[in-house]
Amino acid sequence: MDYKQIIAEAIHEQLHENLELNEIKNLLEKPKHTDHGDVAFPTFQLAKLFRKNPAQIAQEVGESISSPLIDRKQIVGPYINFFLKKETVSSAVLKEVVAEKNNFGNLKIGNGGNVPIDMSSPNIAKPMSMGHLRSTVIGNSLANIFEKVDYTPIRINHLGDWGTQFGKLITAYKKWGSEEDVRKDPIKELLRLYVKFHTVAEDDPSLEDEGRLWFRKLEDGNPEAVELWTWFREESLNEFNKVYDRLNITFDSTNGEAFYNDKMEEVVNILDDKHLLSADQGAHIVDLEKYDLNPALIMKSDGATLYMTRDLAAALYRKNTYDFAQALYVVGQEQSNHFKQLKAVLKEADFEWSDDIHHIPFGLITKDGKKLSTRKGKVVLLEEVLNEASSLALKQIEEKNPELPNKETVAEQVGVGAVVFHDLKNDRLNNFDFTIEEVVQFEGETGPYVQYTRARAMSILNKAGVSDFDASNDFGLSDEYSWEVIKLLQEYPHTVKRAFDNYEPSIIAKHAIHLAQSFNRFYANVRVLDEHEEKDARLALVFAVTEVLKEDLRILGVEAPNEM
Numbered sequence: 291m292d293y294k295q296i297i298a299e300a301i302h303e304q305l306h307e308n309l310e311l312n313e314i315k316n317l318l319e320k321p322k323h324t325d326h327g328d329v330a331f332p333t334f335q336l337a338k339l340f341r342k343n344p345a346q347i348a349q350e351v352g353e354s355i356s357s358p359l360i361d362r363k364q365i366v367g368p369y370i371n372f373f374l375k376k377e378t379v380s381s382a383v384l385k386e387v388v389a390e391k392n393n394f395g396n397l398k399i400g401n402g403g404n405v406p407i408d409m410s411s412p413n414i415a416k417p418m419s420m421g422h423l424r425s426t427v428i429g430n431s432l433a434n435i436f437e438k439v440d441y442t443p444i445r446i447n448h449l450g451d452w453g454t455q456f457g458k459l460i461t462a463y464k465k466w467g468s469e470e471d472v473r474k475d476p477i478k479e480l481l482r483l484y485v486k487f488h489t490v491a492e493d494d495p496s497l498e499d500e501g502r503l504w505f506r507k508l509e510d511g512n513p514e515a516v517e518l519w520t521w522f523r524e525e526s527l528n529e530f531n532k533v534y535d536r537l538n539i540t541f542d543s544t545n546g547e548a549f550y551n552d553k554m555e556e557v558v559n560i561l562d563d564k565h566l567l568s569a570d571q572g573a574h575i576v577d578l579e580k581y582d583l584n585p586a587l588i589m590k591s592d593g594a595t596l597y598m599t600r601d602l603a604a605a606l607y608r609k610n611t612y613d614f615a616q617a618l619y620v621v622g623q624e625q626s627n628h629f630k631q632l633k634a635v636l637k638e639a640d641f642e643w644s645d646d647i648h649h650i651p652f653g654l655i656t657k658d659g660k661k662l663s664t665r666k667g668k669v670v671l672l673e674e675v676l677n678e679a680s681s682l683a684l685k686q687i688e689e690k691n692p693e694l695p696n697k698e699t700v701a702e703q704v705g706v707g708a709v710v711f712h713d714l715k716n717d718r719l720n721n722f723d724f725t726i727e728e729v730v731q732f733e734g735e736t737g738p739y740v741q742y743t744r745a746r747a748m749s750i751l752n753k754a755g756v757s758d759f760d761a762s763n764d765f766g767l768s769d770e771y772s773w774e775v776i777k778l779l780q781e782y783p784h785t786v787k788r789a790f791d792n793y794e795p796s797i798i799a800k801h802a803i804h805l806a807q808s809f810n811r812f813y814a815n816v817r818v819l820d821e822h823e824e825k826d827a828r829l830a831l832v833f834a835v836t837e838v839l840k841e842d843l844r845i846l847g848v849e850a851p852n853e854m
């Protein structure tokens with residue numbers, strides 16, 4: 291049931307000589323106030339065509355529009371406001387949700403096409419930061435959104451496992467580290483060594499030379515260097531996996547930067563064959579002046595390859611491996627220039643598919659207004675954030691529902707859900723300041739609020755002893771509170787489409803919040819369990835809300851406990 295479509299068709303019947311159906315659909319508005327109806331059609335655009343003023347047109351055209359869905363019309367100045375037949379619409383919407391359940395809102399857009407999503411991608415030997423959490427949860431949610439519209443997402447963790455920093459780390463480890471300390475608490479110890487390297491190097495620049503030398507050795511396959519690197523990588527990945535496990539996120543590939551070490555020669559050759567490389571003080575660059583971009587640095591004067599070169603190799607590899615419909619890179623906006631360059635270099639090399647590459651940037655997280663920097667050791671440890679959130683959730687459960695079975699499991703679902711939801715509920719480009727107190731808020735527009743609302747709806751169904759509905763029943767509902775819920779359910783496929791079009795999980799999060807809020811208003815005002823001719827329809831509405839809230843949460847990567 292797409293009532294906007296049906297109203298547009300009814301208007302089109304009257305105006306088919308003047309406007310296309312799609313134009314009419316795009317003109318339709320959702321009035322801010324319910325007193326102005328459910329759908330409104332502004333007539334300004336017709337003034338020129340009709341050589342009349344819009345209010346007059348609204349009068350004349352409004353008169354003749356009719357549809358079985360329309361309860362009444364109201365002409366206000368240049369607007370035709372439509373009030374829909376609540377019973378008819380609610381019954382049609384609820385039938386659909388009851389029949390389709392969690393498939394409600396699925397769209398046939400992608401034809402199964404592959405979409406590799408470069409996400410998370412932390413740097414090994416460093417703690418995973420809040421920035422990497424953003425990339426992880428935004429990437430995961432986009433993967434779910436793409437899947438819902440019939441693409442095949444491929445989650446790729448492009449680990450930062452190569453680069454000069456590993457020369458520094460090896461240097462620091464050999465000077466100040468021990469195997470025992472690293473084994474005890476790998477990331478903390480590796481971070482300590484990394485930070486120490488930079489503090490000492492401030493006074494002793496020769497340390498930097500030593501770091502470069504060790505990286506050189508690593509690139510040349512020196513066994514000691516390779517062994518240390520492999521070990522650091524393994525220990526780091528083990529630590530990262532603890533976080534991924536808690537977030538319930540798995541990857542289809544963890545090919546990081548090092549994976550492309552033997553695939554870069556091909557890239558350099560392609561660029562060379564196309565005469566795109568030019569020398570710049572011994573280094574090789576691709577000039578990008580016509581794109582208004584700085585030149586892309588492909589190879590340093592000492593022959594060392596760079597982040598960009600590895601990303602070029604990765605892009606080619608992904609195109610060859612997945613023949614992607616789109617390729618997404620969920621990476622902070624501070625790397626926007628890098629991805630513009632990446633696309634421009636591929637374009638210069640005549641790879642038309644470079645247009646299908648999309649950088650999905652997101653805003654910066656600051657702490658006390660300042661940027662977080664690993665070098666200075668100023669990081670928020672993600673694991674600690676998750677721990678704190680879940681122990682806070684446990685405390686709340688102990689207070690409110692001490693009898694709950696599996697308290698620890700539910701507390702983890704709620705705590706982790708709070709962190710993930712907090713990250714996804716704002717437009718992804720917004721910057722925000724990180725305070726743990728705010729993240730673990732359970733009141734207001736939060737993940738736990740949505741989870742709690744759904745659990746409450748589940749308990750209503752439980753009390754009523756129903757868990758499934760016959761879609762051939764009639765589910766007509768006529769009150770205002772049901773109507774607000776019905777409208778949000780009806781919008782769901784459009785919401786999914788908008789989230790997909792804009793690469794924006796926050797659209798799903800906002801839908802979840804609005805649906806939870808309007809459901810709570812419904813529940814406070816409508817007596818669901820009382821004997822009433824609308825009882826079955828009311829229960830069907832409760833059921834539909836549990837299904838759609840659960841699907842919203844699933845798309846965001848947040849669990850939906852049945853009880854909490």
Ligand code: ARG
Binds near residue numbers: 619
């Ligand atoms: N490891 C990088 C960082 O932490 C992010 C990598 C993003 N992906 C890519 N293909 N460049 O900044």
